[in-house]
Amino acid sequence: MAPSVHLTGRVVRVEPAGHRGVTIVSDVPLSARPGQFVMLWVPRMDEKPFSLVADSPLTLAVVPVGPVTGRLQRLQPGDPLYVRGPLGRGFSLDGKRPLLVAGGSGAAPLAFLASRLAETGREVTVALGARSADELLLVERYQAAGARLWITTEDGSAGERGLVVSVAERLLANGGCDRVYACGPVPMLERVAALCRLYGVPGEASYEAYMRCGIGVCGSCDRGDGLLVCRDGPVFGL
Amino acid sequence: MRDTDLSVELCGIRLRTPFVLAAGVLGTTAALLERVARRGAGAVTAKSCSVRPRRGHPNPTVLPWEGGLINAVGLANPGAAAMVGILADARRRLAPLGVPLIASVFAEEAGGFGEVVRILEEAEPDLYEVNISCPNVAEELGMPFAADPVQAARATAAVRAATRRPVIVKLSPNVADICAVGRAVVDAGADALAAINTLGPGMLIDIRARTPVLANRMGGLSGPAVRPVAVRCVYELSRAVPVPIIGMGGVTTGEDAVEMIMAGATAVGVGSAFYQRGMGALEAMAAEMRAFMQEQGFGCVSEMRGLAHGA
Ligand SMILES: Cc1cc2nc3c(=O)[nH]c(=O)nc-3n(C[C@H](O)[C@H](O)[C@H](O)COP(=O)(O)OP(=O)(O)OC[C@H]3O[C@@H](n4cnc5c(N)ncnc54)[C@H](O)[C@@H]3O)c2cc1C
Ligand SMILES: Cc1cc2nc3c(=O)[nH]c(=O)nc-3n(C[C@H](O)[C@H](O)[C@H](O)COP(=O)(O)O)c2cc1C
Ligand code: FES
Numbered sequence: 001m002a003p004s005v006h007l008t009g010r011v012v013r014v015e016p017a018g019h020r021g022v023t024i025v026s027d028v029p030l031s032a033r034p035g036q037f038v039m040l041w042v043p044r045m046d047e048k049p050f051s052l053v054a055d056s057p058l059t060l061a062v063v064p065v066g067p068v069t070g071r072l073q074r075l076q077p078g079d080p081l082y083v084r085g086p087l088g089r090g091f092s093l094d095g096k097r098p099l100l101v102a103g104g105s106g107a108a109p110l111a112f113l114a115s116r117l118a119e120t121g122r123e124v125t126v127a128l129g130a131r132s133a134d135e136l137l138l139v140e141r142y143q144a145a146g147a148r149l150w151i152t153t154e155d156g157s158a159g160e161r162g163l164v165v166s167v168a169e170r171l172l173a174n175g176g177c178d179r180v181y182a183c184g185p186v187p188m189l190e191r192v193a194a195l196c197r198l199y200g201v202p203g204e205a206s207y208e209a210y211m212r213c214g215i216g217v218c219g220s221c222d223r224g225d226g227l228l229v230c231r232d233g234p235v236f237g238l
Numbered sequence: 239m240r241d242t243d244l245s246v247e248l249c250g251i252r253l254r255t256p257f258v259l260a261a262g263v264l265g266t267t268a269a270l271l272e273r274v275a276r277r278g279a280g281a282v283t284a285k286s287c288s289v290r291p292r293r294g295h296p297n298p299t300v301l302p303w304e305g306g307l308i309n310a311v312g313l314a315n316p317g318a319a320a321m322v323g324i325l326a327d328a329r330r331r332l333a334p335l336g337v338p339l340i341a342s343v344f345a346e347e348a349g350g351f352g353e354v355v356r357i358l359e360e361a362e363p364d365l366y367e368v369n370i371s372c373p374n375v376a377e378e379l380g381m382p383f384a385a386d387p388v389q390a391a392r393a394t395a396a397v398r399a400a401t402r403r404p405v406i407v408k409l410s411p412n413v414a415d416i417c418a419v420g421r422a423v424v425d426a427g428a429d430a431l432a433a434i435n436t437l438g439p440g441m442l443i444d445i446r447a448r449t450p451v452l453a454n455r456m457g458g459l460s461g462p463a464v465r466p467v468a469v470r471c472v473y474e475l476s477r478a479v480p481v482p483i484i485g486m487g488g489v490t491t492g493e494d495a496v497e498m499i500m501a502g503a504t505a506v507g508v509g510s511a512f513y514q515r516g517m518g519a520l521e522a523m524a525a526e527m528r529a530f531m532q533e534q535g536f537g538c539v540s541e542m543r544g545l546a547h548g549a
Pocket of ligand 3 (some may be wrong): 059210211213216218222231
């Protein structure tokens, strides 16, 4: 067996994602489900979880919030990449007429889901939200997947002004969606869960938590109810 | 066919099964301790705790490799005051299940062991486990107390003086003579031993990154690779001391657990197996142990204890 815990590859392309983030396309071949994640190791620095935007080749979208994500902004084509995964449980692919609700960096796993669902002929509707236009991520990927895309920003700098949940509510009220997939901040997920109950539509959401092992051993990622985000999730039923 | 009884008695406390959740694995929150208790544990151990909070080492801290796991979490914990809340909550959740709670403690110097136990007393854990044996913090905390029988006895005595509850002392395999340490802590008042903590430390190097993979560079080994070492330690200790032993290290199946018991263990600790087998690990191991006992005609766990020592 190879004496290597991490899969290794190289950065092939780095594209801007919003005004501050980057989309990193690598040559690491992976086979994963949308919603699964990898632990990305920056040698001599840290190892952190990131959702997959695509699996083969491995693609990530990274928003800078601290040391590791800051370092990843400066990656260049040819730089090595080290990942552990795919990890965790991904989304079901059960939606026939799915509605995807993405807030902020929640756009990353749902972009993967949108293209996987579209590949199998599903009509995909996406409510994509961010604080402002420069924080909107992966719009082109949703467009390339052929999704019906509804954009909202809190300051009105792109798309409709308001919260992505309001758009989701309107789409659900119109009917025609049989499953909701969500990723974003917890308050957003709670409101989406309430909408799912209100309209009687099943929902799934990808959660975040502070992680160490990523494999269900260390207990760092308890969602609060004894469920492990790294292993029982990151995707949970709403 | 006789009924198979998996319950065992440890320091006068009945455990529904011989399986004890090992310290540092999944025991960080009351909800997780409850979840493991509901899924087949006879007792659960909370994450090791010190007087003051510790952030632990940067990631990577826990990695899977072909022999099991290597870890250098660095004893990250929220500190004793916060742990009181977690333990008290866990106790409330565990009481209706009949699953006792073990509080694990460590300190920078021998006297500190008493201090952390005095703080945790408020939470009324059923037993204490004294972690004198974590190899991953040697650079900060000096050599683990488990390396020296005198220091190990001092830490034990400090805990003994601070509580009337049963005290388990957890030993390291990384010593020349584990029985000398075992005898010293029993003489100092330990009611039971746990063996083993992680083996090593070891190191994994990523040859493409050309650097050790763990941020701490080295870490303790656990899982299947260490099982033969653990079995040998339990075997030797059970001849050397008259107290019960929680045998752990690489136990992954019900038959592995039987092996520990035949080596002389009273109960069996399980940690890394949750990586291989997930949350159902203990239920699966209980079924496997029961099947073995039926096949071999054992009615209860104590009938198997120490059998490997011969008549
Ligand atoms: C399953 C999963 C998937 C993820 N997918 C992506 C992704 O596709 N793209 C992406 O950019 N990020 C993603 N993240 C978040 C990413 O892991 C963190 O942004 C990263 O760990 C921050 O590391 P850092 O060293 O840059 O900053 P740190 O110094 O670790 O953090 C900087 C600040 O962000 C906060 N923070 C860190 N992690 C989180 C978190 N998980 N949730 C909320 N706040 C946090 C910290 O408290 C701190 O205030 C994901 C997290 C999880 C658990
Ligand atoms: C991720 C991890 C964290 C651990 N943390 C602790 C700890 O805080 N205190 C302790 O006494 N032992 C700790 N251990 C050691 C285990 O309790 C156990 O002794 C060891 O892993 C051998 O058992 P196993 O092979 O079943 O995992 C830890 C082990 C692992 C894998
Ligand atoms: S990150 Fe370790 S259990 Fe989830």
